[in-house]
Amino acid sequence: NAGVTQTPKFQVLKTGQSMTLQCAQDMNHEYMSWYRQDPGMGLRLIHYSVGAGITDQGEVPNGYNVSRSTTEDFPLRLLSAAPSQTSVYFCASRQGDQPQHFGDGTRLSIL
Amino acid sequence: SQELEQSPQSLIVQEGKNLTINCTSSKTLYGLYWYKQKYGEGLIFLMMLQKGGEEKSHEKITAKLDEKKQQSSLHITASQPSHAGIYLCGAVHSGGSNYKLTFGKGTLLTVNP
Numbered sequence: 001n002a003g004v005t006q007t008p009k010f011q012v013l014k015t016g017q018s019m020t021l022q023c024a025q026d027m028n029h030e031y032m033s034w035y036r037q038d039p040g041m042g043l044r045l046i047h048y049s050v051g052a053g054i055t056d057q058g059e060v061p062n063g064y065n066v067s068r069s070t071t072e073d074f075p076l077r078l079l080s081a082a083p084s085q086t087s088v089y090f091c092a093s094r095q096g097d098q099p100q101h102f103g104d105g106t107r108l109s110i111l
Numbered sequence: 112s113q114e115l116e117q118s119p120q121s122l123i124v125q126e127g128k129n130l131t132i133n134c135t136s137s138k139t140l141y142g143l144y145w146y147k148q149k150y151g152e153g154l155i156f157l158m159m160l161q162k163g164g165e166e167k168s169h170e171k172i173t174a175k176l177d178e179k180k181q182q183s184s185l186h187i188t189a190s191q192p193s194h195a196g197i198y199l200c201g202a203v204h205s206g207g208s209n210y211k212l213t214f215g216k217g218t219l220l221t222v223n224p
Contacts (some may be wrong), residue, residue: 031210040120042199042216050210059213090154092212097142097161099210100201102154 002026006091006103013081013103013110021076021106023091029101031094033058034066036087037105043090049074081110115139115202117215124190125223132185132218134200140180144201144212154199157185180205187220195222 007022025032026041033048036057045058049068063085071101074093078085086109124130134143142167145157158167160176160183168173171194173186187194201214 033212035214040216042117043201043214045211045213048211056211058211073208093211094212097159097203099144099156101156102146104153 004091004093004103006089008106009104010107011109013078013108015081015083015110016069017081019078019081019108021078021089021091021108023074023076023103024072024073025091025093025101027093027095027101028071028073029093029095030071031091031100032068033062033094033100034059034074034076035092036085037090038087046076046089060106083110086110100104114204114213115200115215116180117198117200117218119200119218120216121219121221123221123223126191127189130187130220132198132200132220134183134185134202134215136181136202136204138181139205140176140183141203141205143174143180143183144184145185146199146201147173148197148199148217157198166195176218190220190222192222195220 034046035043043067044060047066049055055060091103092100118133143160146154148154158174163178163180165176171188176183197217199217201212
């Protein structure tokens with residue numbers, strides 16, 4: 001099993017550009033989520049989904065959009081990138097009460 | 112998440128020493144998860160606790176959840192350099208979405224040889 005796959009691993013954007021971070025899982029998990037990790041801030045929840053067609057906001061949703069058209073995929077969209085969105089982004093999936101599986105992360109720099 | 116407070120924020124210990132990291136919630140926990148992260152890498156699942164008073168161990172790491180289900184501790188016995196990294200507690204809180212898992216700010220552990 002591949003688990004949770006994130007692409008790309010690294011990306012540099014200019015302010016104002018748009019981009020989609022991809023996330024796919026092959027474990028048929030209901031729950032998927034996106035986090036950002038900044039120094040000293042731990043993991044902060046951006047958006048999450050409890051199933052195909054259902055998404056909800058986390059702690060820091062502003063500037064990000066998500067959709068969940070299939071169980072497997074949960075892309076994160078930055079419509080107009082800002083320097084404050086420079087971060088490491090992690091996608092995760094989980095089934096019920098089981099431990100959450102994380103992808104390897106995407107390092108995003110916005111100039 | 113402001114709902115989860117981890118302490119200390121950072122910790123430096125000599126190899127062989129014991130240490131404890133705490134995770135405190137302002138709300139009753141439905142489930143508590145401990146993860147470890149090496150710098151620049153992904154997260155490794157350590158342990159999950161759900162029942163009040165529950166205690167789990169793996170190798171030299173022991174995690175406990177108090178009876179009130181609002182505080183957890185992670186204890187490392189006879190620390191080794193391989194234990195170094197960032198330790199994160201994550202929680203699902205009772206009364207809210209059972210799918211929403213939020214994290215504390217993490218504890219950076221350095222183990223000096």
